[in-house]
Amino acid sequence: MNLTAILSSLLTLLAGIGVFLLACQMMSSNLEAASSERLKKLFAKASGNKMLGVGIGALGTAAIQSSGATTVMTIGFVNAGIISLAQAATIIYGANIGTTVTAQIVALGMFGGNSVSTSVIFSSLAGIGAFLGLFSKRQRFKTMGGILAGFGLLFVGLELMSGSMKAFAALEGVKTFLAGISNPLLLVLLGALFTAIIQSSSVMTSIALAMVVTGLIGIDQGIFLTMGSNIGSCVVAVIAGVTSGTNAKRTALIHLLFNCSGVVLFMLASWGLGWFDVSYGGLFERLFPAAPQMQLAMFHTFFNVVTVALMLPLTSALVALVKRLLPDKPLPSHTEFTLHYVNDNMLRTPPVAVGQVKREILRMADIALENVDRSLEMATQLDFTGKDLFARDERQLNFINRELIAFVVRLNGERGLGEKDRAYLSTTYRSIRDLERIGDYAENIVEYATVLSNSSQQFSDDAKYEISQLKELLHLLYENAMLAYQNEDLSAMDKAKEIEEKIDDYTQQMEEGHIARMEKGICTPSVGAQYLELSSNAERIADHMMNIAKSILQTGQHR
Numbered sequence: 001m002n003l004t005a006i007l008s009s010l011l012t013l014l015a016g017i018g019v020f021l022l023a024c025q026m027m028s029s030n031l032e033a034a035s036s037e038r039l040k041k042l043f044a045k046a047s048g049n050k051m052l053g054v055g056i057g058a059l060g061t062a063a064i065q066s067s068g069a070t071t072v073m074t075i076g077f078v079n080a081g082i083i084s085l086a087q088a089a090t091i092i093y094g095a096n097i098g099t100t101v102t103a104q105i106v107a108l109g110m111f112g113g114n115s116v117s118t119s120v121i122f123s124s125l126a127g128i129g130a131f132l133g134l135f136s137k138r139q140r141f142k143t144m145g146g147i148l149a150g151f152g153l154l155f156v157g158l159e160l161m162s163g164s165m166k167a168f169a170a171l172e173g174v175k176t177f178l179a180g181i182s183n184p185l186l187l188v189l190l191g192a193l194f195t196a197i198i199q200s201s202s203v204m205t206s207i208a209l210a211m212v213v214t215g216l217i218g219i220d221q222g223i224f225l226t227m228g229s230n231i232g233s234c235v236v237a238v239i240a241g242v243t244s245g246t247n248a249k250r251t252a253l254i255h256l257l258f259n260c261s262g263v264v265l266f267m268l269a270s271w272g273l274g275w276f277d278v279s280y281g282g283l284f285e286r287l288f289p290a291a292p293q294m295q296l297a298m299f300h301t302f303f304n305v306v307t308v309a310l311m312l313p314l315t316s317a318l319v320a321l322v323k324r325l326l327p328d329k330p331l332p333s334h335t336e337f338t339l340h341y342v343n344d345n346m347l348r349t350p351p352v353a354v355g356q357v358k359r360e361i362l363r364m365a366d367i368a369l370e371n372v373d374r375s376l377e378m379a380t381q382l383d384f385t386g387k388d389l390f391a392r393d394e395r396q397l398n399f400i401n402r403e404l405i406a407f408v409v410r411l412n413g414e415r416g417l418g419e420k421d422r423a424y425l426s427t428t429y430r431s432i433r434d435l436e437r438i439g440d441y442a443e444n445i446v447e448y449a450t451v452l453s454n455s456s457q458q459f460s461d462d463a464k465y466e467i468s469q470l471k472e473l474l475h476l477l478y479e480n481a482m483l484a485y486q487n488e489d490l491s492a493m494d495k496a497k498e499i500e501e502k503i504d505d506y507t508q509q510m511e512e513g514h515i516a517r518m519e520k521g522i523c524t525p526s527v528g529a530q531y532l533e534l535s536s537n538a539e540r541i542a543d544h545m546m547n548i549a550k551s552i553l554q555t556g557q558h559r
């Protein structure tokens with residue numbers, strides 16, 4: 001074989017890897033779009049039950065065909081405080097089992113012999129899916145077309161990779177070189193390195209399958225390469241964890257330690273079997289004779305299932321270990337403000353990120369309400385001990401406003417979102433802005449309190465009582481508005497509307513009461529001016545709270 005043929009084989013291999021990766025991404029994004037609500041509910045069910053966590057991880061990964069996406073999703077949930085480290089560990093265990101589905105599908109596609117191969121049959125789904133996606137008008141069928149096209153392209157990429165392997169198999173020099181790489185540790189390291197580079201254990205396993213089937217490497221070599229891919233797959237989690245909080249880093253470390261532990265245990269077992277002249281390859285050759293693709297695929301499944309079974313009872317010890325290795329540290333001043341529930345790593349799982357955006361908005365709402373309470377306290381008591389906290393949270397509201405809108409813009413540009421999610425995201429810009437404006441009005445009230453304090457004046461007892469009543473109404477409005485927003489509850493929205501109208505009436509009564517007090521000489525005009533501004537700002541705060549509740553009408557979320 002000349003240099004041109006070798007170059008052609010390398011380019012074919014590169015093309016196959018590219019098509020395979022694109023197919024995985026296409027399948028993942030469309031499967032997420034088709035099952036976004038189910039995914040959210042599935043991961044929300046993670047509890048203290050270890051087997052449930054394993055099941056959720058396995059099912060979630062098998063559904064979206066991406067252990068990396070499942071792991072990043074899990075890191076996001078831990079970082080947000082939705083699930084514990086122990087729960088995250090069991091989900092990651094399950095993700096390792098779920099990812100073996102890809103290898104089983106690829107192995108199935110390699111059967112065929114002299115008849116039409118299953119790989120060709122599956123590849124034809126790429127065309128069917130493309131036609132369905134291009135010519136269907138309904139989004140549901142477009143998504144289904146994307147799933148089918150991705151599934152078909154998976155085998156197109158596999159065929160390209162297999163073809164390049166057959167060409168390499170014809171080269172005696174290549175076969176001699178690969179045959180010389182028999183050291184298990186070196187093969188594990190090669191598998192880990194290649195997987196880390198392409199960030200897909202599925203591609204590494206598929207290449208190993210193609211190499212084994214074409215006779216380029218032996219079954220034992222393929223097994224150790226596949227074991228190495230488990231370590232290399234941790235790169236995605238490590239990248240996601242490094243840019244997040246301490247618990248996210250711990251989750252990434254759990255993933256790395258878990259996968260490395262499995263490889264170490266199986267390497268030791270391999271060394272022990274060697275004393276009896278037994279190997280993993282030999283065992284699986286006996287179990288699945290004349291089917292090298294099934295031998296490697298079944299070992300991959302066996303390896304991950306056994307590793308989970310061995311590590312599951314040790315979960316608590318593993319969690320305790322990573323906590324000691326990565327202890328809690330106080331945040332430096334420059335990280336005072338962060339988004340608690342979202343980060344760019346969650347863009348890998350857009351449907352779940354949408355739910356996290358809502359949690360971030362609800363957190364922002366709590367901060368805004370706290371500042372409203374502080375401002376009213378300062379206005380009535382002229383006690384400014386909470387002014388520093390108020391100023392800090394005002395800066396935090398501005399930070400969230402800026403960063404969360406930027407995140408939503410990026411999220412909107414991602415594929416894999418359903419119509420409902422996109423409709424919801426379109427309302428978030430206004431909701432975030434409403435909350436930022438609530439903070440601004442609270443800041444205005446603090447300024448009115450400062451004017452009163454500087455002039456050695458204060459509101460009358462009647463005015464203070466009216467402000468306390470107004471505060472109660474604002475709290476009642478907030479509770480119902482957020483209930484409507486969080487649970488898509490129309491009845492809560494209607495209740496919020498009634499309270500908002502009461503606030504309108506009450507602020508009108510406050511104005512009339514103020515005028516009566518001025519006529520009696522109880523209030524001075526300068527104090528009265530601050531009082532009227534306060535009531536006006538409170539009314540606008542109520543309007544912005546109501547805007548958030550009414551956003552569910554714009555998306556049809558209540559249906």
